Each structure stands twice: as structure tokens, then as C-alpha cells.
Amino acid sequence: MLKKYLILLALGLTALVSAPLWAAVPTDSEAMNMAGLQRSLGQRMAKDYLMIGADVRVDAAQRQLQETIERFEASQKALGEYAPNPEIKAALAKVDATWATYRQQLEAKPEQAKAAALLATSETLLQQTQAVTDAMAKHLGEMGATVNRSGWARVQTQRIAMLYMAKSWRVQVPDLDAKLDKSVKDFETILGELEARGTPNEEIAAAQRRARAHWGFTLKGIDLHAEQDFVPTVITVSTDSLFRQLNELTRLYAGLKASET
Secondary structure, three states, rough: OOOHHHHHHHHHHHHHOOOOOOOOOHHHHHHHHHHHHHHHHHHHHHHHHHHHOOOOHHHHHHHHHHHHHHHHHHHHHHHHHHHHOHHHHHHHHHHHHHHHHHHHHHHHHOHHHHHHHHHHHHHHHHHHHHHHHHHHHHHHHHHHHHHHHHHHHHHHHEEEHHHHHHHHHHOOOHHHHHHHHHHHHHHHHHHHHHOOOOOHHHHHHHHHHHHHHHHHHHHHHHHHHHHHHHHHHHHHHHHHHHHHHHHHHHHHHHHHHHHHH
């Protein structure tokens, strides 16, 4: 049963990473969603690096890493062309500078001894892409608030997988357990917040239900790490499925806000 479930999730993952790259930013809501997604992609690439190094679904991780690198760069270019004010332009410039270093690390052969340095760069990139997202939300006002919050839950799906892989591969990173626990709590908190706000339409309600159901399955695998009984294949496939669900939910919120303006 589990094997069949993993195959279905993997097929869905292929559809996600094979989707066309954004080449332009025609609307404010799409720009907000794109900026928020950059946070997730930074964590996703680190996860893929760790998967390759730890010999976990290597072929899939290599494909996903290359596709995510290309998507990150395409989105960064589109955001640069969209940037409506100096604050957002300055925030994007900081991301560009860190990205140059991060890409070199990602494209080098994964080594356990170098993984901690790569994860440190991923943390810097997360802070900087968060700054871009916050500047975008500030510029857009109320329209960007829910998209930003839902997008942060989307980040946690890949951050949880990244931190879990680091533990599984025995990468020496300070406060790794605390960071993983915080990401789990952040996801649960945000999902609860979104549910408590009510559902403006059935499509969003259905997306929330799917995310909640799948989160329960993901938690079962995460809980095993307390006993050092790691299941990296299950976690990486499960969190990618959860990423797809939160990506869709965030897209729906972005579309809802756009229709209200």
C-alpha cells in the first residue's frame, strides 16, 4: 500500500517540476506569489543537494535540482523587471548576490563535510527572499497578507524536508532539532489560522481539507526521527506532495485577492 502511495505521489511531483517557468509577471498578485515561492525554492534546492549526497532518490533529486535552479533564476529575472519601487529592487539585489554563491555550492558534488556551509547559505537566502516578500506585501497592502502567510506554510513543507534530510545524513548543524521542531509547529499554526479564517469558496475549502489530511500522514513519518528511525524517502515524497497542495492553496488565495481589487 505504501509503495503504491509513493508511486502516485512521485507522479504528481513530476507534473509539478515539469510545469512551465514563469517568464513574466502580468499582475500584482502573481508577483506576490512568485516572490513568496522563491523562499520555498531556496529550501527545496538544499534538500535536493542533501538527497543526492545521502543517496536518496538521486535521479529524481538531480532532475528536481536542475529544474528548480532554472525556475529560481527565471523568477528572479521576472521579479527584477517587475520591481515597482527602490526598496524591492534593493532587496532583490541582495538575493542576486547570495544566489551567485549558492548556485556554485549547489552545482558542486555533494559532500557531507560541505553540507553545513551550503545550509548556512540557504539560511541567508531564506532571510533575503523573506525580505523581498515582506517588501512586496508592504507595497500591496492587505492584498498580500494572506498570500504571504499561506506562502510561509508552503516554505515549511520544503524546509521540513531539508532539515529532516540533514538529520538523516548526520550533517553537523547547530540547533538542527530545534529548527525542525519550529518548522513543524509553524506549519501547524498557519494551517490552523487559515482554517479559522473560514473559506470564501469551496475550491479553497477543498484545498485546505487535502492539506490537513496529508499533513497527518507527513507527521507520522516526521515523528519517527525522535527514535532515529529515519524514513527519508517517505518524507521527501510526502513533503513534495504537501508542497504541491500548499502551492495550489496559495495560488487560490492570490487569485481571490486579485479578483477583489
